[in-house]
Amino acid sequence: MKITMAHGSGGQETAALIEQVFASRFQNPVLAKMEDAAVVPGAHRLALTTDSFVVTPLFFPGGDIGRLSVCGTVNDLLMSGAIPQYLTCGFILEEGVEIEELEHIAASMADTAREAGVSIVAGDTKVVEGKGGVYINTAGVGFVPKGRELGADHCREGDVLLLSGTLGDHHAAILSARMGIENEIRSDCAPLCEGVAALLKAGVQVKAMRDVTRGGLATVLGEWAGRSGHGIRLEEEALPVSKEVEAFCGILGLDPLTMGNEGKFVVAVAKQDEDRAFAALKAARYCAHAAVIGRVEGPGDGVRMNTRLGGTRRVPALYGESLPRIC
Amino acid sequence: MKITMAHGSGGQETAALIEQVFASRFQNPVLAKMEDAAVVPGAHRLALTTDSFVVTPLFFPGGDIGRLSVCGTVNDLLMSGAIPQYLTCGFILEEGVEIEELEHIAASMADTAREAGVSIVAGDTKVVEGKGGVYINTAGVGFVPKGRELGADHCREGDVLLLSGTLGDHHAAILSARMGIENEIRSDCAPLCEGVAALLKAGVQVKAMRDVTRGGLATVLGEWAGRSGHGIRLEEEALPVSKEVEAFCGILGLDPLTMGNEGKFVVAVAKQDEDRAFAALKAARYCAHAAVIGRVEGPGDGVRMNTRLGGTRRVPALYGESLPRIC
Structure with a gap:
């Protein structure tokens, strides 16, 4: 069986793929809850989440991949009841991306992070062959106030x-x-x-x-x-x-x-x-x-x-x- | 100026790119330390890191992209003095990946996570056009014991x-x-x-x-x-x-x-x-x-x-x- 675009839709095939390939192998009590952000034990309870962004075009009316990559992860944390605090970001760049585009994207991420009250504290950059595309992964950490239980x-x-x-x-x-x-x-x-x-x-x-x-x-x-x-x-x-x-x-x-x-x-x-x-x-x-x-x-x-x-x-x-x- | 493969080498051009495009915009005291894992304040001090993996071929003598994606992030956490605890993983799949390959990769991640004593607690999957490639981002969270200061x-x-x-x-x-x-x-x-x-x-x-x-x-x-x-x-x-x-x-x-x-x-x-x-x-x-x-x-x-x-x-x-x- 081959991966098709439908496996990335966020709909029923995505759920089936995750269950078949990933959830069955990575099993642990936190992952089993299958929420968009994982709440893990600790002195403070932490919420963890990750999201990759592959939107095309990179810039669109009302936003861009940079703003999207911060909002998506911040919102996943918020939905778990957490107060979003830290983001990491991983860039996969296709050869040929214009630095000016990348600067625009980074500026947009910085603005959105400020608006959301989070700090981007770690990052990674990889370059692959291609035609100037940009993929961004953000992972986020937040703290869940005591007693807050959602689901x-x-x-x-x-x-x-x-x-x-x-x-x-x-x-x-x-x-x-x-x-x-x-x-x-x-x-x-x-x-x-x-x-x-x-x-x-x-x-x-x-x-x-x-x-x-x-x-x-x-x-x-x-x-x-x-x-x-x-x-x-x-x-x-x-x-x-x-x-x-x-x-x-x-x-x-x-x-x-x-x-x-x-x-x-x-x-x-x-x-x-x-x-x-x-x-x-x-x-x-x-x-x-x-x-x-x-x-x-x-x-x-x-x-x-x-x-x-x-x-x-x-x-x-x-x-x-x-x-x-x-x- | 366009992105070239050299920007992904991990050498001097990568450092220059990060400084020019990202660090200047995302500035905060944690990021400024420019270590591979960020140690952030909290009741326990947390270490956060992220890494994307784009290795080709996906399977190679001694490992595969799955094992690599766990080791890379676990090792970044260890190097900051942290005890690695949780991973998130983001998959960007090119259309046409064989599910069996993906299962092999997931199994390898699960084995390596077990070996390293970490749990994979959150994930995300996106699909893009392409020729069966796989990109994996992992982000990691660890706890840094009190008094441990490395650098x-x-x-x-x-x-x-x-x-x-x-x-x-x-x-x-x-x-x-x-x-x-x-x-x-x-x-x-x-x-x-x-x-x-x-x-x-x-x-x-x-x-x-x-x-x-x-x-x-x-x-x-x-x-x-x-x-x-x-x-x-x-x-x-x-x-x-x-x-x-x-x-x-x-x-x-x-x-x-x-x-x-x-x-x-x-x-x-x-x-x-x-x-x-x-x-x-x-x-x-x-x-x-x-x-x-x-x-x-x-x-x-x-x-x-x-x-x-x-x-x-x-x-x-x-x-x-x-x-x-x-x-």
């Missing part, structure tokens, strides 16, 4: 799901850039520190959080449903999608539910915290379009959506490749 | 330099594999936990340690001379090189001093600890050919070597690309 397995019937903003912006921006389409769509690529801090400051009891990246909301919630053993119900009408992205999806036949984002997260909170969570999010940076999008139901096996037309449909996780090299 | 700036006149084994094996093995030459040369790719532990257990006061990888011993010692402000004197006669590698170098005109290794380290110890350090190393796994190879001199500006023929020569750091994609 899909904490979800209970009646919990409310909020999304921090509109769906599909990053995906649509990358695709527009590749197709040479000029429009108003910008990647949402952003560090989610403020949104998360606002929830915690408001005293919201957060059950689980997840940034909605490759594979889209459908894939994230599919995983949550699987891990929690609870059904999840979405309200199509409530899903925030910008007019521009909606029009773009209409033309190309794309579904915002499986499109990748780089500055959005979904959060499950107890029913009694719904209003506080909503108000806190709305006031936070990058979260102005936050919305209550659904709820956790009783024991069940997947994600269902009440459609705009009054029907109900299953929402399957992404299968196949949605957009190669989106992050 | 080239601790070196003083009279300190003794020991090398843990023969030079050039990894480089010669990779080159042999690429050239289709059959010989007895095997990569030295190994985790250096036992050698380091043996020194500390013997009560040796270690001033500085560094694994001798890309760029070779000449590059490592050139950096030490620069940072410590002390001259370094090598004895050519004392440098351990296997007969096979020596013959190979003779034919191809290679210098073991600038060849990469993946299971060797150089250590600076106080003069009074010389015998203890030597005995401890010799008894440790992967260190049977350890040798005392030179000493730290008074204030000075570089590395000099007493040659076998009784002369003296300067030993410059690697300039240009020695062997692309050696690790």
Whole structure:
């Protein structure tokens, strides 16, 4: 069997590959939790995560691979409940990269790291043959405050799901850039520190959080449903999608539910915290379009959506490749 | 200015690139130390490091990219004085990789992690177009015991330099594999936990340690001379090189001093600890050919070597690309 682009989609084939090849061999109690950031024991509990970035083009409306590489890892740490603190970065450069491009990327990483309050403390650079491409890996370390325990397995019937903003912006921006389409769509690529801090400051009891990246909301919630053993119900009408992205999806036949984002997260909170969570999010940076999008139901096996037309449909996780090299 | 293969050599151009593009932008007190692993504050002090692996071929005599990717990061942590504990791994796969190859690589990583006593706790997989290549990034976290402070700036006149084994094996093995030459040369790719532990257990006061990888011993010692402000004197006669590698170098005109290794380290110890350090190393796994190879001199500006023929020569750091994609 050979690796195909679908193995990198973040959807079902990616999950199967990880299970077959890696998880079965690297087994340990931390990895077994299969969260995007690993929380490991220590005097302080540490959260560790890693992400490689292969996005093309390197520069796109609303961001670049440098900003993306910091946001992606910072957001994974935040979602585990950690306060992000340190990043490492590994560059794999194809021969022929312009130094000026690399400087632009590094400056963007530095700006984003400052915005997110993290320090880049170690790095590595390798060069390979090729045509001027750039790959960046970042790994991140954060500290998880005592007593903070998050995860899909904490979800209970009646919990409310909020999304921090509109769906599909990053995906649509990358695709527009590749197709040479000029429009108003910008990647949402952003560090989610403020949104998360606002929830915690408001005293919201957060059950689980997840940034909605490759594979889209459908894939994230599919995983949550699987891990929690609870059904999840979405309200199509409530899903925030910008007019521009909606029009773009209409033309190309794309579904915002499986499109990748780089500055959005979904959060499950107890029913009694719904209003506080909503108000806190709305006031936070990058979260102005936050919305209550659904709820956790009783024991069940997947994600269902009440459609705009009054029907109900299953929402399957992404299968196949949605957009190669989106992050 | 464009990136060339020489920027990935681990020698002078790599150092210049890092300084120009990255270090100037990511500046913080931890990164400024420019060690291979960053030691950051915390209740326990943490050591963080990252390394990307792009070696070709993926499988070579004595190892494979999987074993290499664990050893490289474990060794960087060990050299900072840390006890390696957790790894993250990021895979960038080119379309067309055989799953069986990937399974072989993952198994090799798992075996090596077990040998080194570390857990792989987080991972990421991306797929790009290409011809079946595999890139692996590993980042590592370790804990530095209280009071352990290592670094080239601790070196003083009279300190003794020991090398843990023969030079050039990894480089010669990779080159042999690429050239289709059959010989007895095997990569030295190994985790250096036992050698380091043996020194500390013997009560040796270690001033500085560094694994001798890309760029070779000449590059490592050139950096030490620069940072410590002390001259370094090598004895050519004392440098351990296997007969096979020596013959190979003779034919191809290679210098073991600038060849990469993946299971060797150089250590600076106080003069009074010389015998203890030597005995401890010799008894440790992967260190049977350890040798005392030179000493730290008074204030000075570089590395000099007493040659076998009784002369003296300067030993410059690697300039240009020695062997692309050696690790």
